[in-house]
Amino acid sequence: MSITVLVVEDEPAIQELISYNLKKSGLAPVCAANAEQATVMVNNVLPDLVLLDWMLPNSSGIEFARQLRRNSRTQAIPIIMLTAKVELDDKISGLEAGADDYITKPFSPRELIARIKAVLRRRVPEISDEIIEAGGVKIDPTKHRVFAYLNDTSAELTEVKLGPTEFRLLHFLMAHKERVYTRTQLLDRIWGDHVFIEDRTVDVHIRRLRKVLEKIGKEDLVQTVRGTGYRFSSEYEMNPEEEHQQS
Amino acid sequence: MSITVLVVEDEPAIQELISYNLKKSGLAPVCAANAEQATVMVNNVLPDLVLLDWMLPNSSGIEFARQLRRNSRTQAIPIIMLTAKVELDDKISGLEAGADDYITKPFSPRELIARIKAVLRRRVPEISDEIIEAGGVKIDPTKHRVFAYLNDTSAELTEVKLGPTEFRLLHFLMAHKERVYTRTQLLDRIWGDHVFIEDRTVDVHIRRLRKVLEKIGKEDLVQTVRGTGYRFSSEYEMNPEEEHQQS
DNA sequence: AAATTAGGTTACAATTTTGTGACAATTGAA
DNA sequence: TTCAATTGTCACAAAATTGTAACCTAATTT
Numbered sequence: 001m002s003i004t005v006l007v008v009e010d011e012p013a014i015q016e017l018i019s020y021n022l023k024k025s026g027l028a029p030v031c032a033a034n035a036e037q038a039t040v041m042v043n044n045v046l047p048d049l050v051l052l053d054w055m056l057p058n059s060s061g062i063e064f065a066r067q068l069r070r071n072s073r074t075q076a077i078p079i080i081m082l083t084a085k086v087e088l089d090d091k092i093s094g095l096e097a098g099a100d101d102y103i104t105k106p107f108s109p110r111e112l113i114a115r116i117k118a119v120l121r122r123r124v125p126e127i128s129d130e131i132i133e134a135g136g137v138k139i140d141p142t143k144h145r146v147f148a149y150l151n152d153t154s155a156e157l158t159e160v161k162l163g164p165t166e167f168r169l170l171h172f173l174m175a176h177k178e179r180v181y182t183r184t185q186l187l188d189r190i191w192g193d194h195v196f197i198e199d200r201t202v203d204v205h206i207r208r209l210r211k212v213l214e215k216i217g218k219e220d221l222v223q224t225v226r227g228t229g230y231r232f233s234s235e236y237e238m239n240p241e242e243e244h245q246q247s
Numbered sequence: 248m249s250i251t252v253l254v255v256e257d258e259p260a261i262q263e264l265i266s267y268n269l270k271k272s273g274l275a276p277v278c279a280a281n282a283e284q285a286t287v288m289v290n291n292v293l294p295d296l297v298l299l300d301w302m303l304p305n306s307s308g309i310e311f312a313r314q315l316r317r318n319s320r321t322q323a324i325p326i327i328m329l330t331a332k333v334e335l336d337d338k339i340s341g342l343e344a345g346a347d348d349y350i351t352k353p354f355s356p357r358e359l360i361a362r363i364k365a366v367l368r369r370r371v372p373e374i375s376d377e378i379i380e381a382g383g384v385k386i387d388p389t390k391h392r393v394f395a396y397l398n399d400t401s402a403e404l405t406e407v408k409l410g411p412t413e414f415r416l417l418h419f420l421m422a423h424k425e426r427v428y429t430r431t432q433l434l435d436r437i438w439g440d441h442v443f444i445e446d447r448t449v450d451v452h453i454r455r456l457r458k459v460l461e462k463i464g465k466e467d468l469v470q471t472v473r474g475t476g477y478r479f480s481s482e483y484e485m486n487p488e489e490e491h492q493q494s
Numbered sequence: 495a496a497a498t499t500a501g502g503t504t505a506c507a508a509t510t511t512t513g514t515g516a517c518a519a520t521t522g523a524a
Numbered sequence: 525t526t527c528a529a530t531t532g533t534c535a536c537a538a539a540a541t542t543g544t545a546a547c548c549t550a551a552t553t554t
Contacts, residue, residue: 100287163473163474197543206502224502412531453513474510474541497554499550501549503546505547508541509540511540512537513536513539514537514538517533519530520529520532521530
């Protein structure tokens with residue numbers, strides 16, 4: 001159950017310490033030393049939680065938090081702020097800026113982990129019952145139905161029949177379209193995070209979902225991101241442009 | 248349609264317990280450990296109901312309740328307060344602050360769920376007595392009768408005889424046609440949520456209802472949604488079967 | 495190019511879910 | 525009381541879904 005935590009902390013020693021403890025608890029740390037790096041990382045890996053040092057070089061912590069909250073893609077990511085000491089002002093402005101919790105230095109690893117887990121546990125349910133439409137596919141959770149426009153011009157709809165897991169998979173991917181999820185993340189969020197299921201099983205379900213979508217001429221909507229996972233995308237084709245290589 | 252319940256409770260164990268039971272009842276819990284978090288959560292996900300521990304760290308429970316009542320956006324959200332013991336003062340001040348109900352610890356999960364549903368039901372308008380017609384079936388709640396058009400073209404009506412439960416089931420499903428309900432939801436809404444009845448019993452009643460409808464040539468009106476529940480639908484065919492198209 | 499790795503595809507047995515008929519308990523009316 | 529109607533549950537049948545292994549192809553590395 002790999003949960004990614006972005007650690008935004010300028011002091012290497014603390015960054016190291018936090019990283020170590022996160023790993024030990026089965027969380028996957030990703031580090032950034034300042035707001036710019038953090039922004040890049042957020043776009044790259046889309047963490048499940050952000051640990052944010054309030055006292056960043058240019059006091060840009062608040063700004064970074066606000067930035068996360070403004071972007072719909074990152075809006076729901078919980079933020080825990082690290083403060084040198086609880087100053088009331090900090091606390092207030094932190095909560096105003098959208099922090100979900102705060103923890104004061106120095107803190108024990110146990111406490112840190114406990115807070116993280118607490119925040120993750122109260123994660124808001126990110127899937128709603130809204131009708132979602134993208135790439136010529138419409139999914140209606142309350143009616144539990146999936147439709148597709150047969151061609152781009154007509155308004156003609158066909159219903160598609162999906163199995164329970166395929167339905168949830170499609171719903172999740174569509175609710176987070178354009179975002180890439182690893183197999184493990186998909187297992188966590190769609191199957192539930194206690195299950196003991198092979199990662200490769202996701203491939204099979206993706207395959208089944210694709211098969212159904214292909215039948216109605218909707219190809220390339222569920223895309224593979226090699227080395228990472230899958231995503232639902234109606235905006236871009238999978239073209240070479242998008243990978244950033246560094247060889 | 249998923250109903251969100253904000254659980255404001257500082258003790259993790261109880262929070263966990265409540266969460267678990269809410270989920271089991273088809274409600275979507277969202278947790279907060281104190282008033283600040285709760286405020287954030289309220290703004291994030293406008294919950295349908297708030298379960299509020301009265302004994303929060305800074306005795307801020309009352310204040311939080313008042314705060315909800317002051318804001319027009321949150322004014323109508325029902326609040327159930329959790330109290331360690333019934334102290335008259337608590338009760339009074341709680342109700343003064345705008346709580347809709349209170350429940351004393353320790354409480355049984357069953358009781359908790361029952362209270363929640365009771366409070367929620369007060370706000371959900373009951374299904375009306377209007378005559379509903381769909382899929383060639385007409386149901387008249389006041390006269391307690393069901394008719395069916397024998398074929399699509401004629402206006403010829405036949406009366407269908409249904410047992411009490413079958414009638415209510417059909418009425419409920421028709422009043423919310425196209426919408427999928429889980430067995431548990433159907434039990435809650437049709438049988439009443441205090442009853443202790445197996446989920447599978449719903450299947451049997453569905454079967455009985457179907458049997459009657461089949462007799463008058465009304466098939467596929469009550470549809471199964473695998474992994475979820477049932478629905479009344481007259482708008483779409485469920486199975487675009489392989490070989491045969493109709494006209 | 496060979497080796498290695500990641501992902502696609504298929505088949506299938508195990509499991510889950512739903513359909514169905516029977517039955518005993520209950521109710522209410524005659 | 526007796527009878528018929530209705531109800532909830534169970535057991536088994538039927539059907540759909542699911543996870544995995546095995547094998548294959550494409551991509552990447554050595």
